[in-house]
Amino acid sequence: MSIRERLSGNEAVSVAMRQINPDVFPAFPITPSTEIPQYFSSYVANGLVDTVFIPVESEHSSMSAAIGAEASGARSMTATSSCGLAYMWEELYVAASDRLPVALALVNRALSGPININCDHSDVMGARDAGWIQVFAENNQEAYDNFVQAYRIAEHPSVRLPIMICQDGFITSHAVENIELLEDEKVKAFVGEYDPEHYLLKKDEPMAIGPYGTPAFYMEAKRAQLEGLKNAKQVTLDVAKEFAEISGRSYGLFEEYQTADADYIMVVIGAAAGTAKDAADQLREKGIKAGVLKIRLFRPFPAEEIVAAIKHAKVIACMDRTESYNGNAGPLGAEIKAALFDAGETVKVLNYVYGLGGRDVTVDSLTSVFEDMQKVAQSGVVGETYRYLSVRE
């Protein structure tokens, strides 16, 4: 029997971490992810886990230590947000290129400056090309479920890449909502023991990790890394299928909400998806065929599958909770447009920047996006494709 609880997103992920009982957990505090190492430290202090917790002096060191530990054959995890992730940047690439399946609980927060502690996706989107698997959650339940599935995806022999499990800062991390937890034994059995093939502390098999890669080898290493990342797509689906068997909760690469017959589809990531579904429901009541596609897996990007799910729409709106300063498209908008173009689809696409630094996202504001989509469909004129939502110009 699953356990009914009321938890914040941070505590939900911390429970998953306790159930996994990793070997090593280096961490450094930063709002809004600080609670995760706090909860975990209390598990250590009370003997609920026997993990080696390393309270490092920075996020650069937390990821460096996680890399050292994972390379040594220890299942390692950490948590961070915003500038903490930025400070790890260099190490994110090293973890991926060393093919180390570290798990990172990322609680999304705006990057400085100006300094701001609230939610947006500038942290995670800046790291989208680092070679990590990126999985997003709409709420505490998904954050928990995703974390339980994380190592099964990352450690899979055909993948062997680090994974970040994302949730929205404060909106998900601090809001307390109902949740269904799995029993400890079920999670432990599902995640299993970490049994890497090669590692620094392997008996009678010393190894060297992190070489100088000359031009004769560097490119092949990067290409092999891509292959692992691409494999993560099918593995994510396979793991989700097994997870559904123990939890009764199904996950895919993305969630399709009323999209099958939709004329207007909003593609969105994170907590705003719940608000978008509310807006779509209200529009459906008025006879407007609105739908929402919520991204779960952003890296690798499931381009073909998404195209198949949205190509029939009259207009699509891609919602980017970050500014990528190219003046053309946000990270999600660029991916979706490239995917549609490659598939020869000419559906009209609007791209919105919204919710930066914790700017409110409401049913009304997202309804206005659906209204904009209808205007484009009716007039046939797209106008400005790259737009800002709820901003004082």
Place this chain on the structure above:
Amino acid sequence: MAYNFKEVMSKPERLAPGHRMCAGCGGTIAVRNVLRGLHDEDKAVICNATGCLEVSTFMYPYTAWEDSYIHNAFENAGATCSGVAGAYAALKKRGKIDDTYKFIAIGGDGGTYDIGFQSLSGAMERNTDMVYVCYDNGAYMNTGIQRSSATPMYADTTTTPVGSVSNGKPQNRKDLAYIIAEHNVPYVAQTTFVQNFRDLHQKAEKAIYTPGAAFLNIMAPCPRGWRYETSNIIDICKAAVETCYWPLYEVIDGKWILNYEPKQKLPIEEFLKSQGRFKHLFEKGNEHLLEECQKEVDRRWEDLLFRCSR
């Protein structure tokens, strides 16, 4: 057990020949002799900061390291080694490992005094069961002899070049062994290539086998950066010690111990004169610069004597 030079020197090499370090490189000499501090039956993981040593010993698909080895980045050998040591503690606790491993982080002065300082400080403050070995050649040699905070005053480097209005590096060098000693770790020592390596061998073994955090600072001359005849390395190291520029000492559980006091302290010129990076100090009119160098050495030496007499 009493120190036996022949025994130590006949241990199998743990850094295999065939690597690409320069002939006569002090860094290589330091590393090979530190590894002699390991007991034959024990295994080690070496955590190496980016630098000459790393790019020259582990160029894919070849490695010169007989032990397990990880290079992560420039500034994080301390933190990476913390993770490795943490993994060992965790896996040992869970019964997944039965061998004894020792953890040795190695960095040049750039990766240790400067960019890796925070990571090192954290690892030391956490009293990580490891030894951090700095092979101090007093500049960023891998990128082409740029000044570091370990570069001595008035050294000619590519970012403190001697010119019509410059006498080389205008600042004094940081004293990192002092700073790590102030972390109150169980073992800190400074050494170089003197006394037929006895001092280095003994300190390496102590550093490796002291439980908790240990720091070993080894002056390791770089023939390219210091501009001297490669074969002069031992004379230069000896001069560094006899002039009291590079004193040999240990700090064990907070107790400062001077390991060697020259019978007659030599003038600093004896250390500087054979190195091209200090050539300008010997030009006419620059006598006052040499005086300043001497004054600084004297001041630090007096301070060390005071610490060791407490």
